[in-house]
Amino acid sequence: xxxxxxxxxxxxxxxxxxxxxxxxxxxxxxxxxxxxxxxxxxxxxxxxxxxxxxxxxxxxxxxxxxxxxxxxxxxxxxxxxxxxxxxxxxxxxxxxxxxxxxxxxxxxxxxxxxxxxxxxxxxxxxxxxxxxxxxxxxxxxxxxxxxxxxxxxxxxxxxxxxxxxxxxxxxxxxxxxxxxxxxxxxxxxxxxxxxxxxxxxxxxxxxxxxxxxxxxxxxxxxxxxxxxxxxxxxxxxxxxxxxxxxxxxxxxxxxxxxxxxxxxxxxxxxxxxxxxxxxxxxxxxxxxxx
Ligand code: COA
Numbered sequence: 505x506x507x508x509x510x511x512x513x514x515x516x517x518x519x520x521x522x523x524x525x526x527x528x529x530x531x532x533x534x535x536x537x538x539x540x541x542x543x544x545x546x547x548x549x550x551x552x553x554x555x556x557x558x559x560x561x562x563x564x565x566x567x568x569x570x571x572x573x574x575x576x577x578x579x580x581x582x583x584x585x586x587x588x589x590x591x592x593x594x595x596x597x598x599x600x601x602x603x604x605x606x607x608x609x610x611x612x613x614x615x616x617x618x619x620x621x622x623x624x625x626x627x628x629x630x631x632x633x634x635x636x637x638x639x640x641x642x643x644x645x646x647x648x649x650x651x652x653x654x655x656x657x658x659x660x661x662x663x664x665x666x667x668x669x670x671x672x673x674x675x676x677x678x679x680x681x682x683x684x685x686x687x688x689x690x691x692x693x694x695x696x697x698x699x700x701x702x703x704x705x706x707x708x709x710x711x712x713x714x715x716x717x718x719x720x721x722x723x724x725x726x727x728x729x730x731x732x733x734x735x736x737x738x739x740x741x742x743x744x745x746x747x748x749x750x751x752x753x754x755x756x757x758x759x760x761x762x763x764x765x766x767x768x769x770x771x772x773x774x775x776x777x778x779x780x781x782x783x784x785x786x787x788x789x790x791x792x793x794x
Pocket of ligand 1: 527528529531569570571572573574612614615616638639642
């Protein structure tokens with residue numbers, strides 16, 4: 505089924521996803537959230553040739569200026585929870601995706617836009633980008649994981665500052681605070697993101713996937729990251745890529761990783777009717793349950 509709010513292009517294994525509602529500064533409406541969920545839970549996981557995903561905003565003003573405020577007036581306490589949980593599922597799917605996902609931020613990353621960027625594994629921002637969680641100005645709080653991921657990335661003091669004042673920070677401050685990995689000139693964000701994905705694509709795919717799931721476990725109170733590290737390390741020693749990596753080092757040559765290119769690594773069980781729970785099964789067992 506074609507997408508209506510996002511553009512998806514597979515460019516030699518690097519998937520460029522453009523959030524495409526420039527008339528509303530790419531604000532995330534309900535349909536865009538559904539389409540992002542479908543992309544990361546259904547459409548991308550089975551594609552074994554994908555090296556990584558880049559998210560960026562259409563136009564030259566914004567990555568994403570937040571959730572679409574024009575939909576807000578229809579919300580009430582009864583119907584909002586399903587909506588918010590769907591946002592959590594989507595952003596968790598991005599965070600748990602087993603190949604690198606990079607936010608190429610080209611302008612405003614506010615509210616849900618900052619939250620979306622934070623759910624990605626890396627953030628590359630143009631120098632004119634601006635970041636903030638202005639929900640407090642609307643009488644609400646971030647609803648797509650922002651209260652948690654912001655504090656994970658920049659700490660409690662700075663996190664509370666942005667959350668309670670609703671202030672925006674510039675890209676340089678975002679980089680100094682650890683919200684952004686790299687700053688680039690306008691127009692270079694996709695180039696830099698693609699370079700990172702190509703560099704990571706040279707590594708052993710299953711090791712990359714394990715790094716993502718093990719690091720994410722640090723932030724999941726229901727998981728024991730140390731135990732997952734032990735199990736993950738043990739499982740990886742059973743792969744040909746591990747043997748190739750060690751052999752190549754000893755033979756003083758570049759390792760060529762080709763085994764287990766994510767074959768069957770993610771088989772989603774999707775239940776759209778009641779929204780929860782969503783579980784992923786990998787060749788190493790259950791990876792994720794939200
Ligand atoms: N939801 C819906 N529409 C939005 C939007 C959002 N989050 N952010 C921007 N837009 C729309 C504006 O309504 C405007 O539409 P219009 O041309 O039909 O009037 C268009 O995008 C351009 O935005 P505008 O406000 O005119 O641009 P600006 O340069 O004056 O200000 C921002 C840019 C980003 C500072 C301002 O748009 C803003 O504060 N947006 C909301 C940010 C926010 O609170 N996000 C969190 C939501 S929970």
